[in-house]
Amino acid sequence: MLAIILALYTKNIVLSLSGGIFLGLFFLHGFSFLATADALVALFFSLLSEGWILKTLAFAVLVGSVMELMQKSGGINGFVSFMTQKTRLVNSPRSALLVSYFIGVLIFIESSITSLIAGAVGRPLCDKEKVPHAKLAFVCDSTSAPVSSLIVLNGWGALLLGLIATQIQTGIIEGDNVNLLLHSVMYNFYAMSALIVTFLAVWFNIDIGAMKHAKLSLAKTALHVNAHVSMNYMLIPIFLMIAFVFVFLYITGEGNMLKGSGSTSIYYTMLATLSVMFLYYVGTKNMSVKTYTKSAYIGAKKLFPIAVILLFAFAIGEVTVDLKTGEYLASLANESLSLFLLSGVIFLLSSIISFSTGTSWGTFSIMIPIAVPMAVGMDADVALAIGAVISGGVFGDHCSPISDTTIISSLASDCEVIEHVKTQLPYALISGFIAFFLFILFGFMTPGSS
Template identity: 70%
Template sequence: MLLSLFSGVVLGVFILSDFSFFASVKTLFSLFTSLLTTAWILKTLGFAILVGSIMALIERSGGINGFIDFMQHRAKLVSSSRSSLVLSYVVGVIIFIESSITSLIAGAVGKPFCHKYRIPQAKLAFVCDSTSAPISSLIVLNGWGALLLGLISTQITQGVIEADAITLLIDSVIYNFYAMSALAVTFVAIWFNIDIGPMKNTKYIPITTETILPNPQSMYYMLLPIILMIFLVFLFLYLTGDGNILKGSGSSSIFYTVLTTLLFTLFYYVPKKNMTLNTWTASTLSGAKKLFPIAMILLFAFAIGDVTSELKTGQYLASLAQKSLSIYLLASVIFLLSSLISFSTGTSWGTFSIMIPIAMPMAVAMDADVALCIGAVISGGIFGDHCSPISDTTIISSMASDCDVVEHVRTQLPYALISGFIALISFFIFSLT
């Protein structure tokens, strides 16, 4: 994934530099220097890395195992295979901070119940994957919102359209039809136990290792940091927006949120003797190291977005579209194109970086609904990501559920195609109205 994104950046720079080697090297250096000195990009990259630290600390604290123990033995809210999957679904919807965290926690919560009720691991992976990206893209008070806000703001800064970036982002979320349909289809499939395609033949695979620790820690070691993150996002949006949440800085808010939460875990876990200072430091570094590649993907995604803008790809496609594409098909075509790119690259965020600089100029040139076209990009990016075997959320959901990646892709694909078809029809209908 890193290689494909970097190759795209290099090829684009070569084209911009008239295939001059020395000019291309100079342009590449200037491009990444510019990106790494841009405040909101640095904060977004910092957020991506620090999220890994927080997740590692929560897991090391034993809070996840404490929550599982509480739900299973004390509250007794889970008593069947359906309630087990519903619990993972609810966890996936509630935890919208970051898609990887959503998949990991939903998988960790649901896995012991799936073993108890012999639910196929592929079903749990399907639930984890189908709630993570969709809910993160609908409730954009997270890294997804920061990325999208930055991409939209860039187009506004470049004079593509005169609009308020936050208002445009909120309007586009309303048109995120794939995320909405994926959440609905997943819940219906769980509640009515609907198995279609390869899911009919998937089997539960017994494991020999124990999922829950013998002496689980308090579930508040997991709950308090998560609750704090949710609260702090709103607080920092309020502070950075001078009292107006809708005008707050998304990138600053999520960065300050994870940084504050990280410090909270230090003064919460260590004094309570949940872990030593050395353990806290080691877990922090280990978690950051695991998500460092994700930060690199983000950096290359930002780079390829800038290169695409410099190549004027959006304006070129817009000129072609004006001659051969009906305005009523524009959103649907953008959705399909975004899906193809996301499936090929395995990254919805990279797709956003590529397609938003294309979709917005096309929509403006054809006098179409810009928010609808941005919504088509978001939906297409998630749809292709769900179908791709090289997607990070696909891999993480499989790992969190003890499911083979190929098995997860095969069993999830029919449900994703149903949600994708619903989204495609929705974009066509709303284009008409």
């Protein structure tokens, strides 16, 4: 709560996260300033020794290099020229945002890559049509995680299958984890409602709350399009990022993409993409080796602060896990709960935990081992309970200013994190209310169907 309040008040996300981390450690270490200071150093050393965290931070920095190189090559200008002058497919703010919307829906393999590509493609089009970057960030964020949690042929599916399999192996439930997951995804009401609400907001240009006052980018983007530069200098790197994610998920999963490592895959994807870009850009004399190197450095430097924010977001997530925030909230709900309200309460609990910790995956890991036994014990629909966990995890993560997906969507769209959170929140709350209503409704319609 301290981190969130400070973020909204100071608009300094690193300061806000630092305050939350320090207070949490202060509680954990008996209100001793010396012990808290030691624990703070130990926490960051521990995080920076985790391979997946280092790879995720490297991914955030390397994203900057890719985006800067695409801009420097002229490929983005060529793409804008093609979309706005040659084909006239993009000739309004609505069409500019719809391009990013459909990219977000179609590229479901990894939420970070989805946000990055939707933002990279949509940003020059939105600048051309004078669309605020906050609106682009809303579209990127509202499609990437929801679609990834609905079409589970990715890391999301791998995690959920593993968590459900654990419940089967321990004898809590019976059946096949794949069938149960597919059944549960049918109850992922938040993801469905978020996609519909986002599409309607774009199609009818619905601005509510802070979005009415979203500011246009003041960046001096090169919008004097150069029709002589091929848009392939932008499209080929984007295609490579999509293809390499599949390749590295297959490799790290030893032949099974569902078992692949998401953090390793996106890290190697960026390295491989940059390597091919070097050969392509320098080989076609688009730029010299010196220009390539300098541009890659400038891009990485621009996004280094984002990597720092991500590190602090991981740190506060670790602190909330140590404080057992999720288990405590779940225990409160388990004391007196109606069968008909079970899925609605699980959705709210998962939302609160995900919002507080900034991680949907962490929420799944906390809540599925709690929600499944609750559903079995009350003879409720297990798939509905798991669907409520998935929906709540995505909803809370969607709203949270300390979420890595929130930060990456802001990064991809060149929008301040706090502005993105404030402008997106009303739409997310509408989708969340719809999802909550549906969970209550289905709770009354499907009791005792475990």
